[in-house]
Amino acid sequence: MQAANNKYVKAGSMEELNQQERSYYFDAGEKVLYVKIPVNESHAVKIK
Numbered sequence: 001m002q003a004a005n006n007k008y009v010k011a012g013s014m015e016e017l018n019q020q021e022r023s024y025y026f027d028a029g030e031k032v033l034y035v036k037i038p039v040n041e042s043h044a045v046k047i048k
Helices: 014-019
Strands: 022-025 032-036
Touching: 014 022, 014 032
Parallel strands: none
Antiparallel strands: 022 032
């Protein structure tokens, strides 16, 4: 998966998701997509 210029790696489990910098995991049982996005906390972001 790719968003803007960043590529995200598919994780096989929630544990793998937590170990990767940019990754995603789809829980088919719960029908939920989890995406781990790195954050620069000193950079202000506005979400519209």
